[in-house]
Amino acid sequence: MLLTNKAFLFYNNQNQNKEFTMKCNIGKTDKMIRSIAGVAIIIVGVIYSSWFGLIGVVLLGTALVRFCPAYLPFSIDTSKGDEGGSCGGGGCGCGK
Secondary structure, three states: OOOOOHHHHHHHHHOOOOOOOOOOOOHHHHHHHHHHHHHHHHHHHHOOOOHHHHHHHHHHHHHHHHHHHHHHHHHOOOOOOOOOOOOOOOOOOOOO
């Protein structure tokens, strides 16, 4: 898991009374960069027969669901400047 125990506990303590929903926090530019980098890292991992390609799978996965748990403790949201809402079709479960 990308969150350390201390960061996760801090986040949990701050949001005890809130229900956790997977809110989109990855914008269009961030999604495009993650997708390209993810595919490139997967290809390099396959070419060199390395476990390094798993990092690309994580990047590609977070790009597809438009949610990055590592952004939570830092309150980073790169989707704020996107036109037409943060999610578009709402595929990430944020209800938009």
